[in-house]
Amino acid sequence: MKPKWWNKSRNYLIKKDRIIANLIKSYKGHLTTRNNFFYSLTRSIVSQQISVSAADSIFSRFEKKCKKVNPKNVSKLSITDLKKCGLSKMKAVGIKSLAKKILNKEFDPNLIKKMSDEEAINYLSSLRQIGRWSSEMVLIFFYNRPNIWPVQDIGLLRAISNNYNKKYLPPERFVNKLRKKFSPYCTQAVMALWYSVDNEPVQY
Numbered sequence: 001m002k003p004k005w006w007n008k009s010r011n012y013l014i015k016k017d018r019i020i021a022n023l024i025k026s027y028k029g030h031l032t033t034r035n036n037f038f039y040s041l042t043r044s045i046v047s048q049q050i051s052v053s054a055a056d057s058i059f060s061r062f063e064k065k066c067k068k069v070n071p072k073n074v075s076k077l078s079i080t081d082l083k084k085c086g087l088s089k090m091k092a093v094g095i096k097s098l099a100k101k102i103l104n105k106e107f108d109p110n111l112i113k114k115m116s117d118e119e120a121i122n123y124l125s126s127l128r129q130i131g132r133w134s135s136e137m138v139l140i141f142f143y144n145r146p147n148i149w150p151v152q153d154i155g156l157l158r159a160i161s162n163n164y165n166k167k168y169l170p171p172e173r174f175v176n177k178l179r180k181k182f183s184p185y186c187t188q189a190v191m192a193l194w195y196s197v198d199n200e201p202v203q204y
Contacts, residue, residue, distance in 0.1 A: 002030040003144040009185030019163050023192040033144050037109040039069045042095050044137040058086035071099035094129020149179040149186040159193035
């Protein structure tokens, strides 16, 4: 089920910018949530600084090893088990740490619902191996926040360069200009821009 704000954001963005309007009209997907915080966050850890195809391959092996991706199952796996899936040691340690903190109730995903975007990013970033980009992916794909603009995302920057005839990397000033133009509905603009590069819906 798409977020309540999705249609409103679509209409808003179509009026704001001709290029993003065309991208949105050609983008047939919409944002959904997996309803599984741990799944979304571990997938974002796996995907850090590698290609989409490499991330898909590694996560597929990871998911097969877990049988079901949840903190309890991951806690039973060793770092060596996780590395055999293709994870780096740092990512394996980060995923194990996340599982432990959730099981021990040291980290509560439900608190994020009442936080602002920046508060949520700071809270998520307190976790091992989680930085701003991973936090933003979770805010988009698990919490379905409407105004996330992940300026560290390579796919987004490439899409901006391609669609707005800018060099790669696009100038920071121009990226910030688009953020202001698309707010408070940056998320749908991001989804459409991603789709223009990979031609398939992104999901974490």
